[in-house]
Amino acid sequence: MTCPLCGQRKAKRACPARRQDICPVCCGTKRLVEIACPAGCVFLDAAQKHPASAVRRQQEQDISALMHAVGPLSEAQLQLFFLLQTLVVRHAPPGLPRLRDEDVAEAAGAVAATLETAARGLVYEHQAASVVADGLRRELQALLERVGRGGGSRFEREAAIVLRGIERGARHKAPGVPESPTAYLDLVSRVLQERPAGTVTTPAGSGLIIP
Helix, strand or coil: CECCCCCCCECCEEECCCCEEECHHHHHHHECCCECCCCCCHHHHHHHHCCCHHHHHHHHHHHHHHHHHHCCCCHHHHHHHHHHHHHHHHCCCCCCCCCCHHHHHHHHHHHHHHHHHHHCCCCCCCCCCCHHHHHHHHHHHHHHHHHCCCCHHHHHHHHHHHHHHHHHHHCCCCCCCCCCCCHHHHHHHHHHHHCCCCCCCCCCCCCCCCC
C-alpha cells in the first residue's frame, strides 16, 4: 500500500491521527506540522524522547534549504524574516482557501515593490492579484508599519530585501524546495517548529519587536 500523503513510499506506520497507514518519512517530517498527532501516539512519544538520525538530518536539510532559498541575511534581517514567516504560517482567514506558495510569493512581492517604490520617492501601494494573497499582503504591510515605526528608509530597504527573499523561496527558485503548491510553506512550518525557543533576540536599536 502506498502512503496517502506522499503517494510514493510504502505505508508502514499506523497513524492514529489519520486513521490509516503512512510511510515513516511522512510520519517523521509532517508530524505536528501537517498531522495533528494525538498525545498518545507511540511514534510521537519515541521521537520526542529519542529523535532519530533521519529526522535530525531532515531538520538540517530544511534549515539549509530555507536559508539557501532566501539568500544571505544579516542578523537583523534574519529576525525580521522569522517574524514575517511566523505571521505567514499563522495566516488562515475564515472562509478563504488555505494559503499556497504562490499566494505568499505574490503578497511578499507586492509589499516589497511598495517599499522599493517609496525608496524612489514615490507613494504607490502595489496589490496582489488574488483575494487570498492580498489579504496576506495587508497583514504583512500592517506588521511592518508597526515594527518599523521610526526606522525610516533604512528599515524599508532592509524589509524589502527580506521580502524579496521570501518571494524567491515561495517561487521555488532554489534547490531543496520541491515543486508542490505548499512545499515552501511546509518547509517554513517545519523550520519554525524546529528552532529552539529563545534563539531570536532583538538587537539593540533594531526597532524590532519579536512576539
